[in-house]
Amino acid sequence: METPSPAVPAFDATFRRHLLDLLVWRRDVRHFRREALPKGTLARLIGLACLAPSVGLSQPWRFVQVDDSARRRAIRDNFEACNAAALQCQAGERAALYARLKLAGLDDAPCQFAVFADRATAQGHGLGRLTMPATIEYSAVMAVHTLWLAARAEGIGLGWVSILDPAAVEAALAVPAGWTFIGYFCLGYPQHCDDVPVLEREGWESRRAPDTVLLQR
Amino acid sequence: METPSPAVPAFDATFRRHLLDLLVWRRDVRHFRREALPKGTLARLIGLACLAPSVGLSQPWRFVQVDDSARRRAIRDNFEACNAAALQCQAGERAALYARLKLAGLDDAPCQFAVFADRATAQGHGLGRLTMPATIEYSAVMAVHTLWLAARAEGIGLGWVSILDPAAVEAALAVPAGWTFIGYFCLGYPQHCDDVPVLEREGWESRRAPDTVLLQR
Numbered sequence: 001m002e003t004p005s006p007a008v009p010a011f012d013a014t015f016r017r018h019l020l021d022l023l024v025w026r027r028d029v030r031h032f033r034r035e036a037l038p039k040g041t042l043a044r045l046i047g048l049a050c051l052a053p054s055v056g057l058s059q060p061w062r063f064v065q066v067d068d069s070a071r072r073r074a075i076r077d078n079f080e081a082c083n084a085a086a087l088q089c090q091a092g093e094r095a096a097l098y099a100r101l102k103l104a105g106l107d108d109a110p111c112q113f114a115v116f117a118d119r120a121t122a123q124g125h126g127l128g129r130l131t132m133p134a135t136i137e138y139s140a141v142m143a144v145h146t147l148w149l150a151a152r153a154e155g156i157g158l159g160w161v162s163i164l165d166p167a168a169v170e171a172a173l174a175v176p177a178g179w180t181f182i183g184y185f186c187l188g189y190p191q192h193c194d195d196v197p198v199l200e201r202e203g204w205e206s207r208r209a210p211d212t213v214l215l216q217r
Numbered sequence: 218m219e220t221p222s223p224a225v226p227a228f229d230a231t232f233r234r235h236l237l238d239l240l241v242w243r244r245d246v247r248h249f250r251r252e253a254l255p256k257g258t259l260a261r262l263i264g265l266a267c268l269a270p271s272v273g274l275s276q277p278w279r280f281v282q283v284d285d286s287a288r289r290r291a292i293r294d295n296f297e298a299c300n301a302a303a304l305q306c307q308a309g310e311r312a313a314l315y316a317r318l319k320l321a322g323l324d325d326a327p328c329q330f331a332v333f334a335d336r337a338t339a340q341g342h343g344l345g346r347l348t349m350p351a352t353i354e355y356s357a358v359m360a361v362h363t364l365w366l367a368a369r370a371e372g373i374g375l376g377w378v379s380i381l382d383p384a385a386v387e388a389a390l391a392v393p394a395g396w397t398f399i400g401y402f403c404l405g406y407p408q409h410c411d412d413v414p415v416l417e418r419e420g421w422e423s424r425r426a427p428d429t430v431l432l433q434r
Contacts, residue, residue: 009238
């Protein structure tokens, strides 16, 4: 994935069908093989993520690769504490199911990183974000999503961990003050592939028909 | 783009090269041809957007297609007011450049829609968002980004308008209370294609090397 076409590319029906496959078979991966990714994988995927759109070309995404075992343990501990608190909000059978869902690949994923957004960046000169400062976070989210799709196209799975306390993560990873925590991510080869989200397979929730989310004005 | 593969798809190097092309040639389009999109295009693209990841499978994205001319005018008026205010924050030459950038395709784009996120949705049963409620907005942003890529693969351009006052947009479009405004979008055939962002072409900002946004911990 290193050399784009020199001329305006024409995307054909075959590409679009495979792109649909990519969207359909992308998953929030929770079960990883422990095998390491090839050296340089994350940096390469971040290079692709940097092609994402950003408000005012601010590129406010910040990636923090987490290899240190003490820092990983701090993240894991915080996940357990937050997950326990979340369980308090879920009653009975649903809570039991919730507990069974094994939401984190934190123990197995060979590559782990956090993503932040930097609202203080001078890049972009503030363009486009005066009335909507959260577009900085939204830009970082699109970088994550770009990385997610690019990884899946290489047979690599991503899992997004959001059951964390942002302040605890910021402290555990000693990031610059003022960065907004977007998420913590597990990256690695998935144990299996699926075209149905795990939460749907497990009976937690089902997807709705697209026409239910469209209003006309 | 209607029938995904029945078996686990194997993405090959050719697909990955075209995916790279897609990322490289996706643009925030400002200049549209006025020609209408084929009937049903937006609904079909929203169907693809609904394949995006969402926290707890909450699918909190809400799309509002805007066809009514009075509502479009209200959006345009609000853009002009917000853009004028933004210009006050930019001095001298930079302000002049900013004014020249013609940030909106609002006058020409045949298809326009707004996207919101519904934090109050019961779908997903609150899973994964107790400590990070903004993951609801992030999910809607990934749906937008999915639509953006799918559209570009069909030769259709998207432009994101963020220089708007969320409260004014919510009023102009009469959306349910409690929805968070994510952005207003112009969709149509682009006047031209490019692999360089317009803000870079115009000298507003340049993109940075990916290794500048990666920390090791």
